[in-house]
Amino acid sequence: MEVVEKRNESTVVLELNGRLDTNTTPVLEKKVLELLEAEEVNLVFDFGNLDYINSSGLRVLVMALQRTRGTGRKVAVCALRDYIQEIFDISGYDRLFSLFPSQAEAVAAM
Amino acid sequence: MPDNCAINTADNELRIILGNSRRELDRIAPALEAFSDMTGLDPRVTFHLNIALDELLTNIVSYGYGEEGGDGNREITLCVQLQGTLLTMRIEDDACPFNPLDAPEPDLDLPPEERINRVGGMGIHMIRKMMTSIEYERRDGKNLLTLRKTLTKDLKCQ
Numbered sequence: 001m002e003v004v005e006k007r008n009e010s011t012v013v014l015e016l017n018g019r020l021d022t023n024t025t026p027v028l029e030k031k032v033l034e035l036l037e038a039e040e041v042n043l044v045f046d047f048g049n050l051d052y053i054n055s056s057g058l059r060v061l062v063m064a065l066q067r068t069r070g071t072g073r074k075v076a077v078c079a080l081r082d083y084i085q086e087i088f089d090i091s092g093y094d095r096l097f098s099l100f101p102s103q104a105e106a107v108a109a110m
Numbered sequence: 111m112p113d114n115c116a117i118n119t120a121d122n123e124l125r126i127i128l129g130n131s132r133r134e135l136d137r138i139a140p141a142l143e144a145f146s147d148m149t150g151l152d153p154r155v156t157f158h159l160n161i162a163l164d165e166l167l168t169n170i171v172s173y174g175y176g177e178e179g180g181d182g183n184r185e186i187t188l189c190v191q192l193q194g195t196l197l198t199m200r201i202e203d204d205a206c207p208f209n210p211l212d213a214p215e216p217d218l219d220l221p222p223e224e225r226i227n228r229v230g231g232m233g234i235h236m237i238r239k240m241m242t243s244i245e246y247e248r249r250d251g252k253n254l255l256t257l258r259k260t261l262t263k264d265l266k267c268q
Contacts, residue, residue: 022135022168052139052157054164055233083157090239091232092218 003031011042011110013103017049020057029060036067042110043068046103048079053087065096074098078106115141122149122192130171130180130205138163142190149192152266155259158240159199162257163188165233166201166210170253174205195263201255208253209246210234242268 001018012035020028035041043064047053064075078100080088088094100106114127115137124145128134139160146156167188171180186203213231237244237257247254262268 019139021164022132052160054161054168055236056168058232083154086154087161087236090236092216095218 001027003028005031008107010040011044011107013044013046013107015046015049015103019052020050020060021052021054022056025056025060028057029063032060032064033067036064036073040071040073042074043076044103044106044110045075045077046079046106047077047081047084048103050081050084053084055091058087058091058093061093061097074110076100076106076109078103113137115144117144117148119148124188124190126188128167128186128188129182130175130184130186130203131182132168132171132179134182134186135164135167135171138167138188141188145190150265151192151197151261152264154267155197155261155265158259158267159190159197162237162241163199163201165237166255169208169210169233170201170203170205174203174208174253176206180205192265195261195265197259197261199255199257199259201253201257203253204251205253207248209248210255211244211246 001016001020001024004015006013006015014031035043045061061077068075076098079102080099088099098109100109116125124141126137126141128137142156142160167186170186174180175184184204186201189200191198211234213234216231216235241257242260243258245256260268
């Protein structure tokens with residue numbers, strides 16, 4: 001999995017390419033923790049090029065949500081493929097996260 | 111084709127033997143990809159199978175062999191077969207007795223701060239939603255899991 005980081009004022013977009021699974025999740029977890037500890041940023045996860053996510057990948061998203069809760073910072077996920085959207089629907093995470101069709105819409109909402 | 115992996119075209123069957131380590135999980139996706147190419151499964155079905163095997167195998171290699179996790183020296187056998195519109199997956203391991211169906215159903219209405227410690231149940235919850243049936247059996251010192259998924263005639267999810 002590759003993580004591409006982009007900045008738009010106080011929002012950091014993380015574009016994920018490839019598979020977010022048990023063996024690649026620690027890479028993203030480290031990145032998210034570093035970002036959230038270093039500065040006051042909003043986080044947008046762009047799933048446009050994400051091929052796969054399992055429950056360990058979802059756990060990192062929940063962690064980001066927990067760490068930003070009550071701080072005024074926001075977390076959003078965008079550009080989910082239909083079969084990955086299904087994972088969010090099944091897990092109830094569609095109600096937990098702000099989901100947007102595109103990166104531009106997610107960044108605009110931060 | 112990965113090592114220790116065989117596809118039997120006559121029986122529409124995939125057999126793969128994995129070592130009991132996390133690194134071995136990376137072999138599941140390419141093997142399923144090859145199986146799907148052979149049988150013509152819909153990509154969404156392949157994704158469901160991938161999730162199911164990944165979640166179950168992650169549990170087995172992480173918790174089935176003591177606190178240190180699996181060392182890669184024991185074998186886990188996976189068998190995936192398509193008969194008509196019925197997909198059957200079998201997982202056989204010699205880890206500690208463990209029935210993943212005993213995991214409590216996650217409470218999908220919990221706020222995020224209370225969710226993190228319950229994610230263990232989320233994997234099995236997703237599998238229950240994606241598969242038609244799951245059975246667990248402990249026999250001859252082994253854990254046997256049988257997962258079935260009924261497909262439409264054009265091999266898509268029902």
